[in-house]
Amino acid sequence: MIKQDENISGICTPAIGExxxxxxxSDVKxxxxxxxxxxxxxxxxxxxxxxxxxxxxVVHMTIPVQIDLDYCKGCGICAEECPPNAITMVRKEDMNE
Ligand code: SF4
Ligand code: SF4
Structure with a gap:
């Protein structure tokens, strides 16, 4: 079987939509x-x-872990699932972007 996409975590690849x-x-990241x-x-x-x-x-398996905030919808699932609670959802205006 030919592997078409390295990203098996999502059902889609981030792209700019209509x-x-x-x-x-989102308001939080x-x-x-x-x-x-x-x-x-x-x-x-x-x-x-x-x-x-x-x-x-949109999460990259890198060290350190990186998140593509351009396509993160701020759902908070990552923060919920993180075992050591390393992820905090913060308001966009409070982030250093
Ligand atoms: S907040 Fe949601 S969309 Fe953004 S990185 Fe976490 S799980 Fe992915
Ligand atoms: S500790 Fe949390 S932020 Fe780090 S890789 Fe695991 S789930 Fe992701």
Whole structure:
């Protein structure tokens, strides 16, 4: 079987739609505290439950973990699923963007 897409976590690949980028829809965004995030703490690929559960496929399995906020809809699933509570949902105007 030919693997078509490296991203198996989401049902779609982020793209600009008729309503613009999905990241524009929300008032809140996830902020990662890398001092609590397992891959950053251990210095190796581990956990990545945020990547697994994100319905938008915008979490990157990198060390440290990165989130494409242009397409993050702010649902908060990643924050709910993060075992060490490394993700906090914060208001966009309170983020350093
Ligand atoms: S779920 Fe939490 S601890 Fe695990 S990789 Fe994501 S941010 Fe880090
Ligand atoms: S808030 Fe939702 S869309 Fe954004 S990274 Fe987390 S799970 Fe994905």
């Amino acid at each position: 309503a613009g980028k999905t990241g524009d829809w 996830p902020a990662i505290d890398h001092s609590k995030c397992t891959p950053a703490v251990k210095g190796k690929a581990a956990c990545f439950l945020c990547w697994l559960y994100c319905p938008e496929g």
